[in-house]
Amino acid sequence: MEPIAAFRSQIVTTADGAEPIGRLTQGGTVSTPTPPYEPLTYERQVQYANHEQGSKKQRRRRGGAGIIVGAGVVALIAGAAGGAVGYTAAKSQAPGLTIASSTAASTSVAAAGSIAAVAAAVQPAVVQLNVGNGEAGGTGSGFVISDDGYIVTNNHVTGAGGEIEVTFSDGKTATGKLVGANPGYDIAVVKVDRTGLATVPLGESAALLVGDTVIAVGSPLGLQGTVTTGIVSALNRPVTAGGEGETAFINAIQTDAAINPGNSGGPLVNGAGAVIGVNSAIASMATGAGQPGSIGLGFAIPIDVVKRITNELIKTGTSKTPIVGVQLNMTFEGPGAKVAEVTAGGPAAAAGLRVDDIVTKVNGSLITDPTSMIVTVRSFAPGDTVELTVTRDGEAFTVPVTLEASKAKE
Known part of the structure; x- marks a missing residue:
């Protein structure tokens, strides 16, 4: 097993061989940075x-x-x-431990609630x-x-x-x-x-x-x-x-x-x-x-x-897994998730997202790093429309994006 990405930097490979937010890649890997939790x-x-x-x-x-x-x-x-x-340990009695069996029948009744x-x-x-x-x-x-x-x-x-x-x-x-x-x-x-x-x-x-x-x-x-x-x-x-x-x-x-x-x-x-x-x-x-x-x-x-x-x-x-249609820069230290590549013909492309855009919120939920964007997007379903808050060249704006189903094998 590999250390959890939410707790320390690591390289992980998605289950379907695809970048979890967007396009299918051959042997794609995702490097997840340490989140802003206190150590x-x-x-x-x-x-x-x-x-x-x-x-x-x-x-x-x-x-x-x-x-x-x-x-x-x-x-x-x-x-x-x-x-x-x-x-x-699960099947055996611990050394020195004696368990006494009771001969009295239990008459306890759990209180409602x-x-x-x-x-x-x-x-x-x-x-x-x-x-x-x-x-x-x-x-x-x-x-x-x-x-x-x-x-x-x-x-x-x-x-x-x-x-x-x-x-x-x-x-x-x-x-x-x-x-x-x-x-x-x-x-x-x-x-x-x-x-x-x-x-x-x-x-x-x-x-x-x-x-x-x-x-x-x-x-x-x-x-x-x-x-x-x-x-x-x-x-x-x-x-x-x-x-x-x-x-x-x-x-x-x-x-x-x-x-x-x-x-x-x-x-x-x-x-x-x-x-x-x-x-x-x-x-x-x-x-x-x-x-x-x-x-x-x-x-x-x-x-x-x-x-x-x-x-x-x-x-x-x-x-199926919902996707935005982008690849993320997994070395970006945040806050937010930085777009490294936009999939042609995908939801993000249709919404006008560009390389180097920084997503800071999804439907109002704060995005602190790439992992938080991935898990937030996956809390929705394909076909759902979410509102992304994006920063581009220092200016913030919002844009609706309709999530697609991943074409990768689940």
């Missing part, structure tokens, strides 16, 4: 919150620091190694995904959105391929089939051949406020049905995550709810029990070894974007 005293890393599980024989360990996004596909969790150690009540309502729809690929495998999470078996998870949970085993909250299992995925958004849909399944309602991420209570449900380290709580720490946080040729650009919900390896693909729900995000990535201290855990910096994909992507995947097996 922390530790080396920042964003990682997929995957739990890489042991195989029947021996787990394949992978090196490298970086993104540990939350769900479980080995091909995308190179930086999430922790291997058999993490798996053993409490976190306990929300958890009880959501948990039946949350699943664990065990993805196998030869000698290696991984564990992630997902949630059921239709009673006939459609499940939402992360692309990095399913991306490496292999058999998908879905475990439900009642312990029953089913074989899952990958319906489709969009690596650029880190979203995938899996289908199981079952009916009458419990589902979880989908909310609206646009209604979120910083400070709102949120609840994460999933299978961190293989511990199915784990519930953690926190608040919305920030909104529209530019996050890039990915590896091995697949990069996701996320206009993320940041939360301090504990998200750990194995939580990837699980739901982040609001106080009403509606999904407002899909847990995808965590930031962790660089320890140099072992599998990182939560330090209160988790990131989820907003559900408003997820709904569009999943609907397209279910209908067609593919989904």
Whole structure:
């Protein structure tokens, strides 16, 4: 895995081989500068919150620091190694720890509107995904959105391929089939051949406020049905995550709810029990070894974007990414995103954008660097018209741009 672009300079390659904002390029790369966030005293890393599980024989360990996004596909969790150690810790009792079983029957009833009540309502729809690929495998999470078996998870949970085993909250299992995925958004849909399944309602991420209570449900380290709580720490946080040729650009919900390896693909729900995000990535201290855990910096994909992507995947097996039709100067220190090239015949060309124009806002949202422009544009859909605030030769103006669908393979 590679270090998250939002936290330090790096070179990343888009999932579709295209520049994420505009034109298709052969082997195109995007260099993402350090954003204007205040630096922390530790080396920042964003990682997929995957739990890489042991195989029947021996787990394949992978090196490298970086993104540990939350769900479980080995091909995308190179930086999430922790291997058999993490798996053993999740499955075994800690040394010296004694767990006493109670013989008394539980009669507790969750108060209406409490976190306990929300958890009880959501948990039946949350699943664990065990993805196998030869000698290696991984564990992630997902949630059921239709009673006939459609499940939402992360692309990095399913991306490496292999058999998908879905475990439900009642312990029953089913074989899952990958319906489709969009690596650029880190979203995938899996289908199981079952009916009458419990589902979880989908909310609206646009209604979120910083400070709102949120609840994460999933299978961190293989511990199915784990519930953690926190608040919305920030909104529209530019996050890039990915590896091995697949990069996701996320206009993320940041939360301090504990998200750990194995939580990837699980739901982040609001106080009403509606999904407002899909847990995808965590930031962790660089320890140099072992599998990182939560330090209160988790990131989820907003559900408003997820709904569009999943609907397209279910209908067609593919989904498209909106583009402006420009290449950006990724070495420009900002503020703003500087245009390096305008694609002939594209949306930006039609709107009159030129090389060296600096985009400072998209629909009123401040653009601090190229990454923030990419993730902001990707929060819209192809066909949407957005208003760009542009500076040219020291003069600011606004121009409407109608986004097109990327012609690159998603």
